[in-house]
Amino acid sequence: MALFSKKIDTDTEFSVLPKHIGIIMDGNGRWAKKRALPRSAGHKAGAEVFRAISKECGRLGIEYVTFYAFSTENWKRPKEEVNALMSLFKDYLLEAKADVTQSGNIRLKFIGEREGLSDSLLQLMDEAEEETAQHTGTTVYLAINYGGRQEIVSAVNKLISQGKDKITEDDISSQVYTTPECDLIIRPSGEQRLSNFLLWQAAYSEFWYSDVLWPDFKVDDLHSALREFEKRNRRFGG
Ligand code: FPP
Secondary structure: OOEEEEOOOOOOOEEEEEOEEEEEOOOHHHHHHHOOOOHHHHHHHHHHHHHHHHHHHHHHOOOEEEEEEEEOOHHHOOHHHHHHHHHHHHHHHHHHHHOHHHHOOOEEEEEOOOOOOOHHHHHHHHHHHHHHOOOOOOEEEEEEEEOHHHHHHHHHHHHHHOOOOOOOHHHHHHHOOOOOOOOEEEEOOOOOOOOOOOOOOOOOOEEEEOOOOHHHOOHHHHHHHHHHHHHOOOOOOO
């Protein structure tokens, strides 16, 4: 059972917590548009929220949280927006490198296709993974150049190259990027779709939606999602 309980303080005391949360950080563009700012300003504000929510997941003792930062489809966006996002990832990793303690006890990992990402970004990603590998707190997966279908296809191809001719669910689970099943998917900004995120791991995920745009998402919104999750009756098809 992918659930455990943890006592933090009276306001954030949950009888049950998801083991793995997936977060679709949506609404940055609309947030920026409302303020007549470039879309990159929305992503920058979104990156700050990413930091705050990662930190809170660490404080609460969530084991895994996966943030959807850049999909395989996001390459279709204007070049300057793509470049701004890549710069944000690098800036975050450089800052985390300069001050490893800033990330607290978080273990950083990346999921997605490496092909297509610049060598300089890949190097920073590798260094961040190495430098935080011994951390024992929340594992934060950053999905960059990630697509759920591509993840499954790549898992199947790995199994074929290992000589498997009859593939089981357990085989695929062993080859996808993140092994834990996802218990809760959080999507702000009013959209109610999965958008090719964690397709394999989200088979029995609970969904939580909100109209709040990601740059306005607060720790209290995370707590609301967790309160709602506490009440859900999960039957896993049984
Ligand atoms: C979707 O909102 C969001 C993205 C494609 C990018 C998400 C990335 C971040 C929040 C930055 C993360 C930074 C770090 C350092 C991890 P959208 O742009 O599609 O918004 P819209 O639907 O309102 O246009």
